Amino acid sequence: MRAFLYDQPASRVIFGVGALDRLAEEVGRLGARRALVLTTPRQRGNADKAAHHLGNVAVGIYAEAVMHVPIETARAAREVATRLEADCCVAVGGGSTIGLGKAIALESAVAIVAVPTTYAGSEMTPIYGLTDGGLKRTGRDRKVLPRTVLYDPALTVTLPPRISGPSGLNAIAHCVEALYAPDANPIISLLAAEGIRALARSLPIVVTEPAQLEARADALYGAWLAGTALGATTMSLHHKLCHTLGGAFNLTHADVHAVVLPHAAAFNREAASEAMRVAADALGARDAAQGLFDLAVRLGAPIALKDIGMPADGLDRAARLATENPYANPRPIEYAGVRQLIDDAYHGTRPE
Ligand code: NAD
Numbered sequence: 001m002r003a004f005l006y007d008q009p010a011s012r013v014i015f016g017v018g019a020l021d022r023l024a025e026e027v028g029r030l031g032a033r034r035a036l037v038l039t040t041p042r043q044r045g046n047a048d049k050a051a052h053h054l055g056n057v058a059v060g061i062y063a064e065a066v067m068h069v070p071i072e073t074a075r076a077a078r079e080v081a082t083r084l085e086a087d088c089c090v091a092v093g094g095g096s097t098i099g100l101g102k103a104i105a106l107e108s109a110v111a112i113v114a115v116p117t118t119y120a121g122s123e124m125t126p127i128y129g130l131t132d133g134g135l136k137r138t139g140r141d142r143k144v145l146p147r148t149v150l151y152d153p154a155l156t157v158t159l160p161p162r163i164s165g166p167s168g169l170n171a172i173a174h175c176v177e178a179l180y181a182p183d184a185n186p187i188i189s190l191l192a193a194e195g196i197r198a199l200a201r202s203l204p205i206v207v208t209e210p211a212q213l214e215a216r217a218d219a220l221y222g223a224w225l226a227g228t229a230l231g232a233t234t235m236s237l238h239h240k241l242c243h244t245l246g247g248a249f250n251l252t253h254a255d256v257h258a259v260v261l262p263h264a265a266a267f268n269r270e271a272a273s274e275a276m277r278v279a280a281d282a283l284g285a286r287d288a289a290q291g292l293f294d295l296a297v298r299l300g301a302p303i304a305l306k307d308i309g310m311p312a313d314g315l316d317r318a319a320r321l322a323t324e325n326p327y328a329n330p331r332p333i334e335y336a337g338v339r340q341l342i343d344d345a346y347h348g349t350r351p352e
Helices: 019-029 041-057 071-083 095-106 161-179 186-208 213-232 237-249 253-267 273-283 288-299 312-323 335-347
Strands: 012-015 035-038 058-062 088-093 111-116 127-132 135-140 148-151
Touching: 012 019, 012 213, 019 041, 019 088, 019 111, 019 148, 035 041, 035 071, 035 095, 041 058, 041 088, 058 071, 071 095, 071 127, 088 095, 095 111, 095 127, 135 237, 148 213, 161 186, 161 213, 161 237, 161 253, 161 273, 161 288, 186 213, 186 273, 186 288, 237 253, 237 312, 237 335, 253 288, 253 335, 273 288, 312 335
Parallel strands: 012 148, 035 058, 035 088, 088 111, 111 148
Antiparallel strands: 127 135
């Protein structure tokens, strides 16, 4: 066995239907007395529910979270948190909402309690992102890691199939890249494989029967494992490419992941053959890249960049941006290979 480092910060996880009912108790357990509830405009209803559970510990609701945490939104939310003297942020939502909580925690002592309602996995990571002038900057800081995470599958039944599928593939992407990460370790690889298994078996049910709580719970369990894998390892070409494409062409985060993942897996197929064997097994497929593509098709997720807003004249620029700075990847990064990958993803070709 290869030598490894395992240094995983712990967070407390409450998992199960009705977990939200434990919110007040969990916030109290952290010693917090003034909680600001965060969410997106569309999820205001869930924030109201959270505030109701908190009673007079809830000092306000800020329902303005948007994707990629624009610095203006972060500043406005920080001001509200300061004005209300919040000592805790309860983030009820997907990666955008939890990201806003992290932006507040980065510059203050507030504790985050996360209630994730998508499969993005941000709640399990010390990674934050802020977008300033169209450029997204990410960093790692343990102070932004949520202290407590309440996973309540009942809150995810409203996530439409159109978002559930790509969001689940976003989670699978964390697992796939964790398996071949330069700092992979055997514990996280177990979690990553189990995460793929749970998501691959549950997502087809989630998109056809969105209210099926067993499948929702299974998918959320997979998302938890995937988020843990993301937080514990260094991501490679796939995440770099999605970050670049999403930022430069303003594409929806989870959709880009859904489209690019099979092609990133095909790109790394030979260079990370053991990781790909594990991923293929967990998918129940002969080949990981093809299995991921077929799963995306089955979920009705987007499979081509051209269908999610990528301009045809942006492919060269995307390949340049993705290759100009060096980063870890099993197969060496070079322009021609990445340009071909982007071309395949643009057209939605099934990996051979
Ligand atoms: P999101 O949070 O933007 O949510 C997508 C949409 O789904 C939103 O309109 C939201 O209101 C809606 N929604 C969420 N939950 C719902 C529910 N249960 N029912 C109905 N509608 C619901 O999208 P996301 O994919 O979860 O997060 C993407 C963002 O998170 C990106 O900015 C990405 O960079 C970031 N992210 C960060 C990390 C990290 O570790 N820092 C990890 C993953 C993603």
